[in-house]
Amino acid sequence: MSHPVPSSVEPSIDFEPVSIGEFQQRRERLLGQLPPGTGVLLRAASQKIRNRDAEYPFRQHSDFHYLSGFPEPDALMLLIKNAQGEIRSLMFVLPKDPQQEIWTGYRVGADGVEARFGFDQGYTLDQLDKLMPPQLQGLEQLYFSFSDTELSAQLQGWCQNLQQRLRSAEQVPQQRLNLEPLLHELRLIKGPAEQQLMRAAGQISAAAHRRAMQKCCSGMGEYRLEAEIQHEFGRHGCRFPAYASIVGGGANGCILHYTQNSDTLDDGELVLIDAGAEVEGYAGDITRTFPINGQFSDDQRALYQVVLDAQQAAIAVVKPGARFDDPHQIALKLLVVGLVKLGLLQGDPDELIEQEAYKPFYMHRTSHWLGLDVHDVGEYKQQGESRILEPGMVLTIEPGLYIAPNNETVEPRWRGIGIRIEDDVLVTDSGHEVLTESVPKTIDGIERLMNQQPRQLTEAE
Template identity: 50%
Template sequence: MKQSEFKKRRKLLLQQIGPNNIALIGSASTRTRNRDVDYPFRQDSDFYYLTGFNEPDSLAVFIPGREQGEYILFCREFDEKKALWEGAHAGLEGATEHYAADDSFPIDDLDEILPGLLENKHKVFYPMGRDSDLDHSLLEWINHLRSQSRTGVVAPGELVSLEHILHEMRLFKSPAELKLMRHAAEVSAHGHVKAMQICKPGLYEYQIEAELIYHFGQNGLRCVAYPSIVAAGKNACTLHYTENADKLKSGDLLLIDAGAECDHYAADITRTIPVTGRFSEPQKQLYQLVLDAQAAAIGQIRPGMSWLAAHEAAVEVLTSGMVTLGLLKGKVKKLIKDEKYKQFYMHRTGHWLGMDVHDVGEYKVDQEWRLLEPGMVLTVEPGLYIPADCKTVDEKWRGIGIRIEDDVLVTDTGHEILTSAVPKAIADIEALMQAA
C-alpha cells in the first residue's frame, strides 16, 4: 500500500483530534514463544493503519498544528549488529524518509521527550488498556506535568479513547483496502477449492490444513488471518475447533473455516463438504437449509438496511426449516421469540471484516442497530450444529455440523460477494470433488 494512503488517514485523524490536543498509539511488541524464540511478529492493526510501519518498539504521536510537524514516530535506532542478525530496520532516518514521519526520535528517549509534547495540551487521545506499561508511563508523564503547575505548565485534563475515532474510520474501506481484501479473498477461495479437490477418506485434518497454507504461501500470502478450523464429523460441532488432528472418515462432513491475510487484510471463508464427495440425504437436507438461510441473509445486505436484518432473515429460515425437519417443535414465531433455535444455532450471522478477522467498528449507534453503508465489509455465516449426544433429535441428524461463510462488501447499489469463487451449491461441490 502506498504511503499516500496512510497520509490520507493521518490527515483525517488530525482533523478529528482538533487543535490543542494530542494522540498517541503504540506498536505491537514481540512475543516469546519459548526460551529465546519469538512468535512471528504481527503489527497492531490500528498502529499499522495510521503508519504503515511494521516494526515493534515504536510509538506514533499526532499533534494537530505543530509547527515542526504533526506526525512524530519514536522507534529503534539503526543498529548494524541487529541488522546483521535480524535483518534491516528503518532507524530514525528511515522513519522520516520512507514512512513520512515529520520527526523521529529514539524510543529509548520517550521519558525525556514525551512530557514536553504533552505540555499545555487539553486532551490526550489514547487507547487505554492495551499496553499496561505504556498506560503507566503516560499517567506518570501527566502527573509529572501536574507537579509543575506552579511554573505555569498545564497538564492535559482529559483522556479520550482514540479507538472511537479510529475504529469508525477503519469500518469504511477505501479502494486501496478493497484491492487487498479482494486479493486475500481470491487466494483464499482458490485454497478452499484445492482442499475440496484433495479431500478423501483416510487423510487427516492437518493435511487439509497444510494444503491451504501451502496454497496461500505459493501465492505470496504467508500469513493466515486466523488459526484454520478443519473439523471432520462431530468436530464441526465445536465452533472454534483448531486441533485439526483427526482422520477423515467415509460418510462424514468436513467443515473448513480458513482465510489468508494480504498485507494485514483478512479473508474469512467457511465451506462444509462431504468427505466422500457426495452428501447423504440427511446431510443434504441440513446443508440446503443452511445455504437457504445464507441466501436470505445476503439478500438483506444493501445500503440503508439494519445490521440485524441479515441475522433475523437467517434465523427465520433456519427455525422454519428445523420445524419442518423435526429438529424443533412449535410455532416458528414463538420459537424465535424464545430463542429455542439457539440449541442448534448459537452465534450471530456475521461480523465486520478488515485488518482483523473480527474487525473493529460499532454495531449499534445511539443504542440502535446501525444501518449498512457503502464501503463496509462483513461476513455472512449461518450454521447448524447438532451435537452427537443430542437425544432430542433423530439419530440421523446427530454429529452433523455445517457452516457456510462468505465475505460481502456493501456497494452503492447493493452488495458484492468477494468470495464467490468457492462453490457452495450441493451439485457444484459434488461435481468438483468427483472430477478431482
Template identity: 50%
Template structure:
C-alpha cells in the same frame, strides 16, 4: 498494495477530527516470547499499522494538534544497530523513516521519554487507547504524573483523556479503493485454497493435512500467514465452533467443516465451507446443508445500504426455524419459536462480523442504541450454521452433523459484492468439484 500516500491521508483525517490543543499517542505492538529465546511471528498493532504502514515493533506514533488547529506527526522507532541487524534483520531507522513514511519528525526510541514529555506538555486533551499494552500504559501514567507534579518547571498535564480508538475505528470501518483491492485479492487467494483443500480431501487423510494445503496455498501466493487459527473439523468436530486441534483422520461418510482465510498485507479473509469427505452428501447431510444455504441467501437479501445486520439475522433465523420445523427437529408455531429464538439451540453464534485489518474487525454495530445501517465501503461476513452434537435432542440421523457456510461481502451503492463467491457452495457444485480431482 496500500500506497504510502494513503497512510499520510489517514493521519491527516485523524488530526482533522482531533480537538485543537490536543495530542494522540498510538503505540506499536511488541514482540511476544514463544518460549525461552524464541518469539512468535511478529504481527503489528492494527491501529498503528493503519496510520503508519510501518511494520517494526516498539515504535510510537504521536499526532500533535496546536491551539490554532495545525497538525504535526512524530515517530519514534528502533535505532539502526549493525550487530542487531546481523542477528535479527534490517531496521528502517528514524532517519530513513522520516523520508520513506513522510513523517514530520522522527527520533530513535532512546529519546522517547524525553521527547514525549515535550510533545504532551501543555496540551488540554490526550487521545490514548488504554488497556492494550500494559507496559506502555504505565509509561503514559508515569508521564502524566510527572507533568502534574512539576508546575514550577512549566509542566502541565492534559486535563482530558479521550479514547483515540473511537476515532480510528470509525475510519477503519469504511474501506478505501486500495483496501478493497487488497481484500478482494485476499478473498481470491483464500477461495483458491478452499478449492484445493476440497480436492485433496479423502478418507484416510487428516485434518492437519487439509490445514497444510490451505496454508501452503496462502504462502505461495504472497500471504505468509492465516488471518486466524484455521479450523478443520471433520465429523463430530464440526459441531465445535472454534475447533483448532485439527488432528483427526477424515472418515468416509463424514462432513468436514473448514473455516480459514489468509492475511494479505495485514487484511483478513474469512471463509467457511462444509463438504463431504468422500465427495457425496448423504440425504440427512443434504437436508441440513441446504437449509443453512437457504438461510445464507435470505440474509444476503438484506445486505444493502440501509439494511442492518439484525435484519439479516432475523431473515436467516426465520428460514432456519421453519426448516427445523419441517425436519421435525423443532415443534410448535413458527412465530412463537422465533420469539423464543428456539433455533439458537443449534445456531449458537451471530450471523457475521466486520472484516478488515482484524478478522473480527473494529467498528460500532449500533449508533445511538439503534442497529447500524449498512453503508457502501463496509465489509462483513455472513455465516449462518447448524450444529448437532452427539447429545443433541434431534432425530438420530442428524446427530454429528455440523454445517457452516461463510462469505465476505462488500457493501456497494446498489447492494453487495461477494468477495469469496468463487468457492463452490451448492451441493451439485461441490460434488462435481470433488469428483474431478
C-alpha cells in the same frame, strides 16, 4: 525469461500494498475530526515469547498498522494538531544496531521513518523520555488507548515531569480521552485501497478452499487438509492465516472453534473448514462444508440446503440503508423453518424463535465486521438500535446448523452433522459485493468440483 504456469496450477493473485500517501491521509482524517491543541499517542505491538528465547512471528497492532504501515515492534507514534491547526507526525523507533540486526534483521531507524513512512520527524526510543514531555506542552487534550495500561503509566510520568519542570499544571494536557471509539469508526469504513486488499484476501482464501475440496479424500488427516490450505496461502505470498484454521471432520464440525485438526477424515461424513488468508494485515474469512467422499447423503443434502437457503437470503438483504441485524433475522427465520420441516423442531417458527428453542442447533450470530481484525472493530449498535449499513463496510454472512453427537432429542441419523457456510460481503453504493464468491457452495457446484478428477490418498502426498 518467464515460464508458463502449468494448467493444473491457478495463476497468482496480485495485490498492491497500501501507499505511504494513503497512511498519511488516514492520519490527516483522524486529526481532522479533532480540535486544535490535541495530541494522539499510539504504541506498536511488542514481540511475544513463544518458548524460552524463540518468539512468535511478529504481527503489528491493527490500530498502529492502520495509521502507519510501520512493521517493527515497540515504536510509539505521536500526532499533533497544534493551537494554530497545524499538523505534525512523530515516530519513536528502535535505533539502528548493526550487531542486533545480524540476528533479527534490518531496522528502519529514525531516518527511515521519515523517508519511507512519511512521518515529519523520526527519533529513537532512547530519546523518548527526554523529548516527549516538551512535545506535550501546551496541548489541551490527548487521545490514547485506555486499554494500553503501559502507555497510560508512561503518559502519567511524562505529564508529571512536565508539570514539575514548568511548576504549573496549565501547560499539561487537561483532558485524556479514549482513542479507540474515534479511530475504530474510521477503520469500519474501508476505502478503495483497503477494499482491493480485502478482495485479494477473499480470492486467495477461496483458492485455498477450492484446493481443499479437490484434495480431500477419505482416510486423510484433518491436518493434511489444513496443510493444503496453508500451501495455497503461501503460494500467493500470504505467510500466515488470518486466524487458526478450523478443519473439523464429522462431529468435530459441531465444535465452533475446533482447531486441533488431528483426527482422520472418514468416508460418508462431512468436513467443515473455516479458514482465511491475511493480506497486508487484512483478513479473509470463509467457511465451507462438504462431503469427504465428494457426494452428499440425502440427510446431509437436506440439512445443507436449509443453511444455504438461509445464507443466500441473508446476503441478498445487504445494502446501504439496511440494518446490520437484518441478515441475522432473515437467516434465523429460515433456519428455524427448515428445522421444523425436517422434524428437528416442533411448533410455530415465530414462537420457537421467541423461546430461543433453536439455540441447541444455532448458537451464534450470523455476522461480524471484517477488516484488519477478523472480528473487526466498530460498534454494532447506535443509540440502542442495530446500525445502518454504509458503503465500505465489510461483514461476514455465516449461518450454520450443528447437531451435537449427544443430542438425544433428534433421530440418530442427524447426530454429529455440523454445517456452516460463510462469505465476506462488502457493502457497495448500489448493494453488495461478495468477495469470496469464487469458491462453490451449492450442492451441485461442490460435487462437480470435487469429482472433476480422481481423489485418492497416497503415501507420497
